[in-house]
Amino acid sequence: MQRKRPTIADVAHAAGVSIGTVSNFINDTAVVKDTTRERIQKAISDLMYRPSAFARSLPGHAPRRPRDLEGLPRLLVVGRVSVDFLCRVDVLPHRDDRITARHIEKALGGPAANLAVAAAGIGAPFALDVELATAVGDDPESDWALAELSKLGVHALPIRRTFNNRLSQAIVIIELNGSRTIISEPFELSEFDLTANMDVQAEARPACLHIEGFHYESMIGSIDRFHQAGWKVSLHSAGLPRSSRTPDAFVEMVKRVDLTFINDVMLREIFDLRTPLATMIQQIRDTLVRIKQRGTVVLTLGEFGAVVFPRSGGPQIEVPALPVDRVDATGAGDSFAGIFLGLWLHGASLEEAARYAAIGGSLTTTAEGAQGHVANFEELNAALTPNKTMAADKAIDHTAPDTNSERISAKHRRRGQEIVQ
Numbered sequence: 576m577q578r579k580r581p582t583i584a585d586v587a588h589a590a591g592v593s594i595g596t597v598s599n600f601i602n603d604t605a606v607v608k609d610t611t612r613e614r615i616q617k618a619i620s621d622l623m624y625r626p627s628a629f630a631r632s633l634p635g636h637a638p639r640r641p642r643d644l645e646g647l648p649r650l651l652v653v654g655r656v657s658v659d660f661l662c663r664v665d666v667l668p669h670r671d672d673r674i675t676a677r678h679i680e681k682a683l684g685g686p687a688a689n690l691a692v693a694a695a696g697i698g699a700p701f702a703l704d705v706e707l708a709t710a711v712g713d714d715p716e717s718d719w720a721l722a723e724l725s726k727l728g729v730h731a732l733p734i735r736r737t738f739n740n741r742l743s744q745a746i747v748i749i750e751l752n753g754s755r756t757i758i759s760e761p762f763e764l765s766e767f768d769l770t771a772n773m774d775v776q777a778e779a780r781p782a783c784l785h786i787e788g789f790h791y792e793s794m795i796g797s798i799d800r801f802h803q804a805g806w807k808v809s810l811h812s813a814g815l816p817r818s819s820r821t822p823d824a825f826v827e828m829v830k831r832v833d834l835t836f837i838n839d840v841m842l843r844e845i846f847d848l849r850t851p852l853a854t855m856i857q858q859i860r861d862t863l864v865r866i867k868q869r870g871t872v873v874l875t876l877g878e879f880g881a882v883v884f885p886r887s888g889g890p891q892i893e894v895p896a897l898p899v900d901r902v903d904a905t906g907a908g909d910s911f912a913g914i915f916l917g918l919w920l921h922g923a924s925l926e927e928a929a930r931y932a933a934i935g936g937s938l939t940t941t942a943e944g945a946q947g948h949v950a951n952f953e954e955l956n957a958a959l960t961p962n963k964t965m966a967a968d969k970a971i972d973h974t975a976p977d978t979n980s981e982r983i984s985a986k987h988r989r990r991g992q993e994i995v996q
């Protein structure tokens with residue numbers, strides 16, 4: 576049997592220290608106590624450890640950040656990067672079926688990576704300093720993912736190794752109509768990972784920590800720590816643990832974070848809502864109005880655009896999506912959030928942020944793969960003006976008789992899983 580190459584995590588484990596401390600020792604990026612140095616040195620010799628590409632890309636060993644990023648707003652995204660296997664089929668197979676896909680392609684994915692790439696892709700005048708704190712393995716796929724992210728302007732901080740020692744994988748089945756069904760592997764990141772590997776400091780520029788619903792419960796300590804350091808915190812509700820999908824937990828969550836992105840499917844599940852779309856929006860607005868000192872909530876509605884409920888409690892802001900021929904819905908919600916955050920961190924109004932984000936989310940669906948179409952500001956801007964009129968028929972019409980809202984809602988329900996996150 577081939578002997579497994581020792582990793583920085585093995586060294587950290589053997590020496591009884593964090594990965595960050597080993598990284599500091601290897602890279603000389605912070606003072607490490609003599610007794611700790613000796614323990615790490617011994618572990619390195621015993622294990623015959625040689626830094627891999629993974630180790631070289633740890634926070635302390637990452638290439639120096641380009642200086643021109645330092646004055647830009649900082650977005651630290653925490654969560655999954657994965658290799659997505661995109662299987663294009665005519666329709667979703669049934670149990671016991673055997674079908675031939677039109678093709679199966681490999682693409683970079685993972686909700687957090689998608690969001691980070693969309694945010695980094697906007698560019699001037701909303702350029703950001705984007706980092707992705709994530710988990711990878713020490714396999715060639717992990718090296719590939721880190722290199723791709725770097726090319727796309729995302730500085731990856733691989734703070735943990737995956738349990739299976741390789742890059743996380745996801746199967747994305749895409750049907751002819753562009754709807755997607757995702758099967759992904761477990762992916763763990765904890766508060767400890769961030770505490771052990773990141774030195775949270777106050778920033779002289781706008782800074783935001785963004786977490787995924789998957790890790791919400793384990794990151795509650797981080798939310799407080801980053802808030803204390805003066806950072807904003809945003810959250811995408813995708814993957815929220817079951818225990819957080821209750822009305823009470825939702826109230827606590829929107830009080831805890833500055834910005835919550837949630838799609839209508841998740842919101843309906845949490846509040847057990849079966850009402851037409853326009854009524855649902857009204858119900859949510861009534862609920863949010865009663866929550867004191869909450870953050871802003873952004874409800875994404877796929878082809879129907881998005882609704883922003885500002886923290887100030889002012890009137891809700893509705894923005895349309897861009898009508899497009901949908902190829903693949905994967906990652907549209909991630910792009911929406913990434914673009915929204917980019918503009919928001921630059922001080923754009925909530926309406927402006929939502930308008931651009933809705934366009935970006937729609938454009939993402941025009942290509943296969945969550946990162947198949949990364950729009951820059953120029954493209955978003957060019958698509959924005961015609962969108963205001965072109966999408967009018969898709970906007971939510973509150974003045975329409977019930978039959979109209981029923982019509983929208985029925986269509987909405989029919990689309991079910993097709994609605995993007």
Ligand SMILES: OC[C@H]1O[C@H](O)[C@H](O)[C@@H]1O
Binds near residue numbers: 657659685686689745
């Ligand atoms: O949000 C979309 C992502 O979720 C899944 O985890 C896939 O990796 C895909 O890229």
